[in-house]
Amino acid sequence: MDRESIPAQSHSDGAVLFADVSSSTKLYEKAGNAAAFGAIGQCLALMKSCSSAQQGRVVKTIGDEVMVLFPSAENAMLAALDMQVAITELPPVSGLPMAIHIGFHHGPILSDASGDVFGDTVNLAARLAKLASQGQIITSKDAVAHLPASLRQVMRYLYPIQVRGKEAPVELFEAIWQQNADMTVLADTSQRAIRAAALTLRYRETEVRMNGASPPVTIGRDAAMTIVVADPQTSRFHATVEFRAGKYMLIDRSSNGTHVAIDGDDEIILRRDEVALRGHGWITFGQSMAGVGERIEFFPA
Structure with missing residues (x-):
């Protein structure tokens, strides 16, 4: 039936x-x-x-x-x-x-x-x-x-x-069900998190600076995203960057995957996975770095 x-x-x-x-x-x-x-x-x-x-x-x-x-x-x-x-x-x-x-x-x-x-x-x-x-x-x-x-x-x-x-x-x-040194269970964010090293994300004319107190940054084609990427390979809601346990984590939430190139390392592909952003590097969406114009640069601020 x-x-x-x-x-x-x-x-x-x-x-x-x-x-x-x-x-x-x-x-x-x-x-x-x-x-x-x-x-x-x-x-x-x-x-x-x-x-x-x-x-x-x-x-x-x-x-x-x-x-x-x-x-x-x-x-x-x-x-x-x-x-x-x-x-x-x-x-x-x-x-x-x-x-x-x-x-x-x-x-x-x-x-x-x-x-x-x-x-x-x-x-x-x-x-x-x-x-x-x-x-x-x-x-x-x-x-x-x-x-x-x-x-x-x-x-x-x-x-x-x-x-x-x-x-x-x-x-x-x-x-928030796990407590750690960088985050309290209550709404107040710990001072240690606020003092954490900042991260800058840059796309075209858009520049977003994050620290330990920042809310997650959303990335995708949808106009509601923090960083709106104009690329057909990019999902409407493609990825987030959030501060967790002292690290800035890039989390892929897309259909086509996210490519990350950290200076000095090989390019990696995330598919519903995550990686800690460190140093300087680049992020592309649904395709490799080679020949791609739409990319996000990240670096310590």
């Missing part, structure tokens, strides 16, 4: 969460099929257990990803935090630490007779999970508004994204 023949019914608002095992392809390559399959199975079991403890219903498992429906944004957030902590306590597999990335959104939930859920809330939650990096929990401003004050304190504003069918950009937040 196809979806069109199953009557859909609208429920009260809820939260949909997607949690995905990070770098699973690399895990299979390095650890082998049996070890990787077992490790991912252990991660999935933990994610499901954490969900059940917060009144979550596992809607489906898709490969190494779970989709869960929660009665509230608070339940989804608490489950996401529990998942991250539980996964970090797992032992490495073939030298690779196990990690997950999570996205969730709060809004109207549509379901069918089979128990599957769909609609805008589901679609946006899935997109947020794809935007999340290893160890990250990303959610929307709408979801944050439904959190209690104690949980809103651990949220940090990221950047807006444009979503098809919506006039206004969707504003994104991440949960």
Whole structure:
């Protein structure tokens, strides 16, 4: 029976969460099929257990990803935090630490007779999970508004994204669940981070200077990006640069990949991966440095 023949019914608002095992392809390559399959199975079991403890219903498992429906944004957030902590306590597999990335959104939930859920809330939650990096929990401003004050304190504003069918950009937040010397759990940024060495990103006439207190810089063709790159090979939302644990991390979020050339090193290609920017170098989007006019230069400021 196809979806069109199953009557859909609208429920009260809820939260949909997607949690995905990070770098699973690399895990299979390095650890082998049996070890990787077992490790991912252990991660999935933990994610499901954490969900059940917060009144979550596992809607489906898709490969190494779970989709869960929660009665509230608070339940989804608490489950996401529990998942991250539980996964970090797992032992490495073939030298690779196990990690997950999570996205969730709060809004109207549509379901069918089979128990599957769909609609805008589901679609946006899935997109947020794809935007999340290893160890990250990303959610929307709408979801944050439904959190209690104690949980809103651990949220940090990221950047807006444009979503098809919506006039206004969707504003994104991440949960700060790991404390380190460069970042506090509360909204105040540590003085050590503020004093960190600055980084400058330059594209044509645009120059963005970052320090440890700066919000993430977004890069892409979309007009809402911090740096708008006029190149058809560049995705609408292609990459971000953010300060984390004392480093400026370039994170690829694109379809075509990001090329990075750091002076003195070979050019590298990022595909849904990240690298620390150091010294002086160049960034191109979807194609190699050779013969490419559209590029971003980075250097210490």
